Structures are given as C-alpha cells and as structure tokens.
Amino acid sequence: MAAAAALAWALSRMTPPQPTPAEIAPERLESFAPLPTGPTQPLDPTAAAQIRLGRMLFQDPRLSGHHDVACTSCHPLDTWGVDRRKLSRGSEGREPPRNTLSIYNIAGYFAFLWDGRQDSLVEQAKEVLLSRNAMASTPEGIEAALRSSEGYARAFALAFPEQRDAVTFHNVAQALAAFEATLFTRSRWDAFLEGEKTALSGEEKAGFNAFVDTGCVSCHFGPDIGATMYQKAGLVKPWPNTKDRGRYEITRRGVDWMVFRVPSLRNVAQTGPYFHDGSVSSLEEAVRMMARHQLGKELRDREVYLIVRWLGSLTGEIPRADIELDEASRAIVTNATGRAAP
Amino acid sequence: MAAAAALAWALSRMTPPQPTPAEIAPERLESFAPLPTGPTQPLDPTAAAQIRLGRMLFQDPRLSGHHDVACTSCHPLDTWGVDRRKLSRGSEGREPPRNTLSIYNIAGYFAFLWDGRQDSLVEQAKEVLLSRNAMASTPEGIEAALRSSEGYARAFALAFPEQRDAVTFHNVAQALAAFEATLFTRSRWDAFLEGEKTALSGEEKAGFNAFVDTGCVSCHFGPDIGATMYQKAGLVKPWPNTKDRGRYEITRRGVDWMVFRVPSLRNVAQTGPYFHDGSVSSLEEAVRMMARHQLGKELRDREVYLIVRWLGSLTGEIPRADIELDEASRAIVTNATGRAAP
Structure with a gap:
C-alpha cells in the first residue's frame, strides 16, 4: 500500500508529455500583420x-x-x-x-x-x-x-x-x-491572419507557438516576420564566421560588431541558402543554428520540425x-x- | 512487486528539480563587455x-x-x-x-x-x-x-x-x-567580465543564466545590457498602455508602432520606476512583465528572484x-x- 501511495504520488509529480497546442492565442498575433492585397482603387x-x-x-x-x-x-x-x-x-x-x-x-x-x-x-x-x-x-x-x-x-x-x-x-x-x-507574395499565413482559421494546419499552428516559445519572435515579427531591426549574429554563442563584421564595417562602432539587419522570413522555405554568408542550405539546420547561436537553446527534433512546418506556410504565391x-x-x-x- | 517496478519506472521518468547552474559558460559572455575604466593617459x-x-x-x-x-x-x-x-x-x-x-x-x-x-x-x-x-x-x-x-x-x-x-x-x-x-558606474559585473570569477555570487550567476535562458538577452546585451536596438513594447502580449506609440509618433510607419529604444539595464535596481511610462515601481514586477509581454513567458518566482539578484550586480559605484x-x-x-x- 505504501508503494502504491508512493506510486500515485510519483505519477502525480510526473511532467506529462506536453500536448502540442493546436491553436494560437489571438494576442500572440498582435505583432504580425498580413501583406497588402494590392491597390484598392485604380492607379493613376x-x-x-x-x-x-x-x-x-x-x-x-x-x-x-x-x-x-x-x-x-x-x-x-x-x-x-x-x-x-x-x-x-x-x-x-x-x-x-x-x-x-x-x-x-x-x-x-x-x-x-x-x-x-x-x-x-x-x-x-x-x-x-x-x-x-x-x-x-x-x-x-x-x-x-x-x-x-x-x-x-x-x-x-x-x-x-x-x-x-x-x-x-x-x-x-x-x-x-x-x-x-x-x-x-501573399500566403496562407496572410489568410490566417485575416481570420481564416483553417488556413493553417494543426502542425503549422503548433510550429508558430514553438517559434514564439523559443524566442524567435523577439527578432522576427511584423508583416515581414523580420526586417524591422538590427541584431547581432552570434548573440549567445558566437557566430562561426566572423570575417564579415556586418554594420561594424560601416560604422566602426563596437556596438555594431557582427550586427546585421534581421531578414524577413517570407518565403524562407524557398529562398535558401541562408544567412549573410549563405553558409547553410538546410532550413532545419538554419532554424537549429538560430536557436543555438541567438538564444542559447538546443531545439529538439520535434520543435525544429514544427517550426519548419510553420515557416512553410509563409511561402507565398508568385504574383x-x-x-x-x-x-x-x-x-x-x-x-x-x-x-x-x- | 509490480507496483514497486512501476514506482521505479515512474521515479526514473520524473523531471528532477533542475539544479541551478552556478557557473556561466564563457561563450555566453561574448555579447557583453565591461565599461571603460577611464582615460589611460592624461587628457589634453x-x-x-x-x-x-x-x-x-x-x-x-x-x-x-x-x-x-x-x-x-x-x-x-x-x-x-x-x-x-x-x-x-x-x-x-x-x-x-x-x-x-x-x-x-x-x-x-x-x-x-x-x-x-x-x-x-x-x-x-x-x-x-x-x-x-x-x-x-x-x-x-x-x-x-x-x-x-x-x-x-x-x-x-x-x-x-x-x-x-x-x-x-x-x-x-x-x-x-x-x-x-x-x-x-562600473560594477561587480565589470570585474566579473574582466575575469574576477568570484565577483558574482552563485545566485547572481544563476540569475544571469536565467536571464539568457528566458530570452531577455535577445534585446539586452552589449556593454550597457541594452541601448543597441529598438524593440516593440508588447511583442507577444500587447502592452497595457498604448497611448504613447513610441517611434510611430515620429515616423508614422506601421513598423514603428509601439517601438521604443531598448533601455540599458545598468543600475536598474536603483533607477525605477520602470518603462517609458514609469508605470511599474517593482523590479520583480518589471521582470515578470518583460517576460510576459515580450517573450510570452510566465516566470516562476524562483526565476524572477534569480534574475533580480543578477540585475543587482549591475548597480555600479557613483564616480x-x-x-x-x-x-x-x-x-x-x-x-x-x-x-x-x-
């Protein structure tokens, strides 16, 4: 009986396998915006x-x-x-x-x-x-x-x-x-942001949540999921290639060493190889490296998989x-x- | 016996209480730098x-x-x-x-x-x-x-x-x-960055690690632990007070709505109340709010405690x-x- 009670206690303390949340809390979308649909009246x-x-x-x-x-x-x-x-x-x-x-x-x-x-x-x-x-x-x-x-x-x-x-x-x-x-290049992500809740699959929604939870969102947000700020490459773990020193090459200020413009993630699944040096051709590897070097995190395979799924929803239609x-x-x-x- | 085996299995699966790491991996310090010690030769x-x-x-x-x-x-x-x-x-x-x-x-x-x-x-x-x-x-x-x-x-x-x-x-x-x-205002943090490994307590080191692991470092880094970039207030969870729209007031560009300069955390324990609107007077609450609104995370009391301990090491000497x-x-x-x- 003691063992059974202990078992019950132990089971109650176990961290359950985290279910993948398949919905996105609306407030998480506040920093994003759809792309324009084109001019609403005839151009002059x-x-x-x-x-x-x-x-x-x-x-x-x-x-x-x-x-x-x-x-x-x-x-x-x-x-x-x-x-x-x-x-x-x-x-x-x-x-x-x-x-x-x-x-x-x-x-x-x-x-x-x-x-x-x-x-x-x-x-x-x-x-x-x-x-x-x-x-x-x-x-x-x-x-x-x-x-x-x-x-x-x-x-x-x-x-x-x-x-x-x-x-x-x-x-x-x-x-x-x-x-x-x-x-x-408007994509399913834009339809989703405009209210079409089935435009993303459950995995894609879970991928977006993993993207936010990992901290990727601190640089990649806005209508372009990026392109709103500068950031240092190799923030937590130094960037492997420091030959190109980014904005430092222009400003010669210490604060700009290895700092680059944060790129947009629109169409990222189609626009490799990645990074300013084009050093990585796999999107999975690019995601892993970003987590490691920018955020000090080693992502699990499942997290990488989900994030890449969501990134795929950013691939837009060629106009x-x-x-x-x-x-x-x-x-x-x-x-x-x-x-x-x- | 079955119960005991199950208990052993269950215990083996339990997440152990995470030991607080009391050391900081050197690569985590690469994006930080000590303040200057003053002129090395007499001023003209x-x-x-x-x-x-x-x-x-x-x-x-x-x-x-x-x-x-x-x-x-x-x-x-x-x-x-x-x-x-x-x-x-x-x-x-x-x-x-x-x-x-x-x-x-x-x-x-x-x-x-x-x-x-x-x-x-x-x-x-x-x-x-x-x-x-x-x-x-x-x-x-x-x-x-x-x-x-x-x-x-x-x-x-x-x-x-x-x-x-x-x-x-x-x-x-x-x-x-x-x-x-x-x-x-040079502080113990500067001595630590310069190699004096006992300048920080174990709790303070654990606090720095929590600061990095939470993702705070994506905006607060460099010699001033901030003051290197702009960021949107209310990135993941909207900012409570949106009366002051930050850089949008100057540029009128959508991308600058609620965007402010990331402040330095030097002397932060002494320089409340916090935020552009001075709306929060407790440093603990400020840390909690940053995690919640910028990173979508609810910090545990222990994490807040440790981060605030580390922030205290940034309080410098008045020159x-x-x-x-x-x-x-x-x-x-x-x-x-x-x-x-x-």
Whole structure:
C-alpha cells in the first residue's frame, strides 16, 4: 500500500508529455500583420506607367555595365526573387560579398541590404546598379543605352510626364523602386491572419507557438516576420564566421560588431541558402543554428520540425500578373537588348 | 512487486528539480563587455576644460528658462542619474511625457531618448535644454545668462581656446556632452567580465543564466545590457498602455508602432520606476512583465528572484571624483545663480 501511495504520488509529480497546442492565442498575433492585397482603387496613369517601366527595366540586361546581367539574374521573379546561390554572380561573373536577398515583400522594410546601409528603395537600386560586384554600370552608361530606344523614350515620357528629358539614371531607379514596391507574395499565413482559421494546419499552428516559445519572435515579427531591426549574429554563442563584421564595417562602432539587419522570413522555405554568408542550405539546420547561436537553446527534433512546418506556410504565391511583361514591353526589352527578355 | 517496478519506472521518468547552474559558460559572455575604466593617459587640457565646464553647467539652474531647474534636477548624479519619479518635473513644474532615463553610461549608446530620435549627445543636450517640458530655455537666454559671469567667460575660453566668442549655445551642449561621456558606474559585473570569477555570487550567476535562458538577452546585451536596438513594447502580449506609440509618433510607419529604444539595464535596481511610462515601481514586477509581454513567458518566482539578484550586480559605484565640483567651479555656479549649487 505504501508503494502504491508512493506510486500515485510519483505519477502525480510526473511532467506529462506536453500536448502540442493546436491553436494560437489571438494576442500572440498582435505583432504580425498580413501583406497588402494590392491597390484598392485604380492607379493613376503615371504611377501605373512607372511600374510598367520598372517591370521592363528589371528584366533588361542593358542596365548592367557589360549588358550581361539584369536585376532578374540575381533576383529571378519566378523563384521568389532569389537565385538560390550561396553568392550570386554579377556582371562579368563577379561575386558580391553577401548572399542575395529577395526583392519580394520589401515595400515596408525599415532599411535595405544585409547591413541596412540604404533606407530607400530608390537609393538601394542605385547602389546595386553601380556596384562593381553587382551590375557594374554607370549613370551615363545606362542613360546612353536606354536613350537609343524609341520604345523606352515613350515609356519614360509616360512615366515622368512633367519632365522634358525623362531618361535619367534617377528615373531608372525610381521606376525600379515603384515596380519592386508592388511585389507581394501573399500566403496562407496572410489568410490566417485575416481570420481564416483553417488556413493553417494543426502542425503549422503548433510550429508558430514553438517559434514564439523559443524566442524567435523577439527578432522576427511584423508583416515581414523580420526586417524591422538590427541584431547581432552570434548573440549567445558566437557566430562561426566572423570575417564579415556586418554594420561594424560601416560604422566602426563596437556596438555594431557582427550586427546585421534581421531578414524577413517570407518565403524562407524557398529562398535558401541562408544567412549573410549563405553558409547553410538546410532550413532545419538554419532554424537549429538560430536557436543555438541567438538564444542559447538546443531545439529538439520535434520543435525544429514544427517550426519548419510553420515557416512553410509563409511561402507565398508568385504574383504572375505583376511580373509578366505585356507584349509591347517585351518587344522594348528585346529590341533594346537584341535578345529575348530573360 | 509490480507496483514497486512501476514506482521505479515512474521515479526514473520524473523531471528532477533542475539544479541551478552556478557557473556561466564563457561563450555566453561574448555579447557583453565591461565599461571603460577611464582615460589611460592624461587628457589634453582642452578636453579636460570642456569636461570641467560641462560638470558646472550640468548643475547650473541658469540653463533653464526660469532658472528653476538644472540638468541635475531630473538627473541627480548621486542617485544614478535619475530622480525616481514616474515623470520628472521640468521648468515651472511641467511634466515631460516619458520617464527620465539615466545619464550614466551613455557614451556608447546607438541613439538617445526613449524613441532614439537623437543620435548624438550634443543634439540630445540641445533638445532637452530647449524642450518646453524639460528646461524650457532658448539659445539666447542661456548665452545671456552665462555671458554675465566672468568665471564662465574664463571657463569657456579654456574649453574652446580657438574661438573668439566661446559662450555659445552650441558650446554649452558640447561641454555637457563631453562631461556626460565621462560618466560610468562600473560594477561587480565589470570585474566579473574582466575575469574576477568570484565577483558574482552563485545566485547572481544563476540569475544571469536565467536571464539568457528566458530570452531577455535577445534585446539586452552589449556593454550597457541594452541601448543597441529598438524593440516593440508588447511583442507577444500587447502592452497595457498604448497611448504613447513610441517611434510611430515620429515616423508614422506601421513598423514603428509601439517601438521604443531598448533601455540599458545598468543600475536598474536603483533607477525605477520602470518603462517609458514609469508605470511599474517593482523590479520583480518589471521582470515578470518583460517576460510576459515580450517573450510570452510566465516566470516562476524562483526565476524572477534569480534574475533580480543578477540585475543587482549591475548597480555600479557613483564616480564621486567625476561628479563633484572643485571649489572654483562651485563658486562659479553659485555666483552665477545667486544660490548654492544643488
């Protein structure tokens, strides 16, 4: 009887296997938001013309110094805006120093590029156009290449109707930014946030809860599940590769050593390899490393599995209608380059 | 026998009471750093004169519009730079909208004030001098008040030797910034980080581990254990008071709604009440709320106790030699104001 009583006591003290919660408390969703659904009223003709022009320019290799790469080369629009290489190949095969980030869902970012050194889409576009390891062009080179095209002359005139000589480097960047700002990949996560409670599976909901409970949410929140702040890589356990010192390379302030912009997790299941150095190709491993290095936690296999399930729900639909060139646009890009648009 | 076997099995499955780890893994300390010990070589005379001038100005009520408050009124140097009110009292008893932050240990901050709207100590000083709810002064008012003092004329000439007319509003802010940048309260935590392993008690070490394991470290790290980034108040569980919307008040961007600068935890045991709204006076309650609202966790009493123990090790020594006015300085401040220096 004593043993039985002891058994009852012992059983009462046992930690039961934690049931996986299959629902998400509404307050846990307060720091998240769905992506926009697109314009609610017709765009004014100038805005529409800028977007159309940007859509052409984004796919036109003449924006690169050697007419060998377009924005789409590193940011293919049909694979969630990334080329899935560890490091991309810029003009003449040069390597930019960091892994390529997607250009989808970036309209709300607080800053751009891995170190956040640009805070406007227009300036970010200019930097990439001119950067030796990316498009390696010059303002004059771009303007000369585009001015030789009648189709572009008309497209720029429609996009910037108040300017006499609209084919300018600044307007190229402006049109690219206008186009990029329209690119959203809405996913089941957005439907869920908008109230469709069956848009996520039980495992995905459990994965979101594990994501919050692990502490991932302290950096990854907001409509982009990231892209709202800077964070140090290797916060609790030092980052393996400290060759690239992040924002410190710009500011030379101790507080910025190994600090990077927190990336968005939109489409993360499709946009590996991961991290600024592209050092990890498995999403499971990336999740494990984040928990270990940023939060000092060793995740169990089941936790990794669930978190990865939820991350899969962030894979959005490629907005075909927004990225495809109409026939006239295609002709302009093709004529200008003498080859088919990529 | 079956019951005994079951008991043995059940006992073997029981989660043992977690022993409190009393040591800290060295890699957990990588994201922290001790405060400076002060200049390693003698300051050049101009820098020393600027600091001495700033020390006077910091305690001089003539910097306020009605000569009724000094910087020390809200930032008393002998109580870790805070007045311990929910909201301070500025000139004519006006209330600034947010809880006063300490001016100790701020030299390495990435930005200043609760919303980070100033990124230089000089500009921060200017804002507070001019703000209606703080010192409510004007550049002309400050310059006029100081120019009537021979002692100040000499002190400004020594601090800005290359300028003909050195008593300027800009130089006032420059001297205040120079003084503030020298103010550090080194604590047992610094000795521990420098290798003195007995500087912390076992409970304090366990408290640090609980701090990391809970996830607090994702925002509070670096030499100031904070002050390196922005974060949303109410990340997992909404913040109770959303009247003050933080950085959103400046930027009007959705991504900045309820976002504040992460404060330093240096001297936190001495610098309540807590949060931008000064809404919580108990450090235990502040720790509990942070875990709940930022990380979605309900801490056990023991965890709160240990974290608060560790936070106590961040209470530093007031640097008496750095804050006390020498006799000549005291005379200048007293003569200028017609009353004893605070």
